[in-house]
Amino acid sequence: MAGALDPKPRDWALALPLAAFFALFFIAPLGLLVAISFETERQMTGTLGLGQYAAFLSDGLNLAVLRDTLLVGAKATLLCLLFGYPLAWLCTKVSARWQAVLIFLVVLPIVTSVVVRTFAWIVILGRHGIVNETILALGLSAQPLKLLFSETGVVIVLAQVQMPLMVLPLITTLQRIDPNLESASRALGAGAWRTFFKVTLPLSLPGIIAGTILTYTACVTAFVTQSLIGGSRLLFMPMMIFQQAMDLQNWPFAAAVSVIFMVSVLLIVAMLVALSRSRAARLYG
């Protein structure tokens, strides 16, 4: 009698294919990576220890690369938020037809290859690119600015390339806010700015955090954009891992660097998730 209502004991079996997929293509490689990172010898002789970690953490240059990577991601994410929030807000205010157009424009970057987009940016940011020609023509600077192969360039391009990851969650959250709340605020005597800062912004915080997590993780791991725009003089973690593994064949060190990088990013994400949890709990229980 109860059998019809109770979940069947073997319902979990339905999740097996997915679990197997994850185990095979995600957990296993990750486990392997962690295992390799404990090899103390470059030739992977089977001697285990924390030597690779110590090697990375004891070198200030390595730590600088880690710091630069996390910072460049933070700057790009901030820029994304600065431009993405008004864009997302606009998307929820215009008519349905304009909304479709705007969302299409936002999503457009996703459907073109990262490599193609990054090369386009090289043309735009170069010494004789559109941006510099404009700056010179307007007399804003006497010399062309060094945008390409600079951190500024990396930040700008990362922000553009990852923009959809920020804007889409923001649109979803902003659309979920009851428009009557803004009307109520206005009727209670609040102007447009107070309404935005006291009602719209706090209620869109879950979307800001979701967008920030997605954009940030995408920015710090954006190998192609970082390398092509940053050039050979700027080194970020993904490129460092690539060089250690592919050029120097130092797999244990590359693995250890990967683990350190992953844990650093996860810590930052965990902080953001904790922040969103406490907000969400207050808002939606």
Add this chain to the structure above:
Amino acid sequence: MSQSAGHALTLRGISHAFGQVVAANAIDLDIRPGELVSLLGPSGCGKTTLLKIIAGFLRQTSGDVLVDGASISHLPTNRRRIGIVFQNYALFPHMSVAQNIAYGPIAAGRPKAETDAVVSEMLDVVQMAAFRDRLPRELSGGQQQRVALARCLAIRPRILLLDEPFSALDKNLRLDMQIEIKRLQRQSGITTVMVTHDQEEALGMSDRIAVLSRGNLEQFAPPSDIYDRPASLFVNTFVGTANLLRATVAGISASGAAVRLADGMVIETGRETTLSVGAAVLVAVRPEGMRVSATGGAGAIGAEITAVMPIGPALIYEVTLIDGSSVKVVQEREADAPLAGPVFLHLKPNRITGLFPDHSGDTHKKGN
């Protein structure tokens, strides 16, 4: 409550169009200070549109909104001091009850002590003092409504707008809140406009009712007038139940029109009409304006019982007339009341609510 006395609200020739859809068509309303007026009409007739125009969420295509005779059409919402309680209450979900109520006074730049005093006063007014630190989602529907009302009254609004205030409440709570809001409105003397599609709500609570149909104001009158002397066929059928007897105008005199019913009988209606003799007319009578009996007599109309429902002290009849139209009658349940077969229908004196031109007959004749 230290509410200032009510303010007058005037709508002058308000029209609004959404593209091709005319949501308001030259609406004129003169609402007196302290009055509770209902905007009543079926869904989509333009009630919310009018409310939004008064609140300033929507700018009318033409016409003017005035408070105490001064136009407010040019003022943005936040400078109108018009309070609105939304159908879904629209409480700020991230603020406590007290913070919600303090929102208006803080936005107006009131000092903290004054804001705190207003919040406490409003919490007392709506009897929610025990809930001041709760979040909206921790409250029941009725409690949320009280908070929404308190938040709105905290800005001492000149006009109070209520959009379908009781539609989200279950039936028992609905009556409680209706009484409560009516009491608050009386006490504070605040001019109130309430939107509803529920005729009982409008009839029970309002000083006057504005009946709307497809953007047009059909009638603006006290509830008893709306019920007993509806200005149009639409009002007659939308408010309460109406029986429509097919007839033709037989004669017109100073005391009103006489009509010839389908079975040839001529009756005096006591109502005036602009129709000319011979025109097809619908005679509107409410179910309680007629009586069914087994015995005939002068002015009795022959009918056949199709259904009888005894409901407590009342009997509800459905009878069929000679022309095939069916008529509902509500009367007291008496021992000798007929329960089946041929009966007679008696019109009580002066209970015809109106005479309306019968357009359906025109098409019917053309069809033949």
